[in-house]
Amino acid sequence: MGFSPSHAILRLVTGxxxxxxxxxxxxxxxxxxAALQGxxxxxxxxxxxxxxxxxxxALAAGEIALGGALVLPIVPTKLAxxxxxxxxxxxxxxxxxxxGLTEADGIRPTQAGxxxxxxxxxxxxxxxxxLNRKRRKVVKAVKSPKRS
Known part of the structure; x- marks a missing residue:
C-alpha cells in the first residue's frame, strides 16, 4: 500500500x-x-x-498513534x-x-473557541x-480482425 499522491499531503501534514x-x-x-479532561x-x-x-x-499516546498511522504508508488510507x-x-x-466556545448559534466560535x-x-x-475513490483506468477492448 502506498499513499496516493492526492492524499499524501493530507496524511503527512495532519499526521x-x-x-x-x-x-x-x-x-x-x-x-x-485535569483541564483537558474537564x-x-x-x-x-x-x-x-x-x-x-x-x-x-492516554490522550498523548492516542494522538501519537493516530499521527503515526497517518504518516505510515503501510496503513490503508481508509483506515487512517x-x-x-x-x-x-x-x-x-x-x-x-x-x-463559552461557541456563539449563541452553537456553531460559530467565540474568541475563546x-x-x-x-x-x-x-x-x-x-x-x-x-471517501477516497480510486480511479480505475478504462481499458477499451480492441476488436481483433476477423480471420477468413
Missing amino acids: AYLINSGVSKLSLDEERA MAANAIPQVKQIPAATFGK GLGLSAFGAGLVAVYVKTP VAMAKDTWLAAIGIALV
Missing part, C-alpha cells in the same frame, strides 16, 4: 501535526491534564472516571481516515459542548480520506 501535539502532551502536569468530559462524561494524569498520557474522523468528531463534540474550532478541519480531512 505530523498530531504526532507533535501528542509529544507535547507527554509532559503534561496534573493541572493541565473539557473532554463535556462531550464524554465517562472520562471523569479516569485519573487526570492517566487521561493526559476512519481513525482521524473518529478523533476529529470527538474534538468537534468537545468544541460544541463546552460552554477559535483554537478548538480548527478541529473541524481534522474531521473533514478524515472524511475526505474515508
Whole structure:
C-alpha cells in the first residue's frame, strides 16, 4: 500500500501535526491534564472516571498513534481516515459542548473557541480520506480482425 499522491499531503501534514501535539502532551502536569479532561468530559462524561494524569498520557499516546498511522504508508488510507474522523468528531463534540466556545448559534466560535474550532478541519480531512475513490483506468477492448 502506498499513499496516493492526492492524499499524501493530507496524511503527512495532519499526521505530523498530531504526532507533535501528542509529544507535547507527554509532559503534561496534573493541572493541565485535569483541564483537558474537564473539557473532554463535556462531550464524554465517562472520562471523569479516569485519573487526570492517566487521561493526559492516554490522550498523548492516542494522538501519537493516530499521527503515526497517518504518516505510515503501510496503513490503508481508509483506515487512517476512519481513525482521524473518529478523533476529529470527538474534538468537534468537545468544541460544541463546552460552554463559552461557541456563539449563541452553537456553531460559530467565540474568541475563546477559535483554537478548538480548527478541529473541524481534522474531521473533514478524515472524511475526505474515508471517501477516497480510486480511479480505475478504462481499458477499451480492441476488436481483433476477423480471420477468413
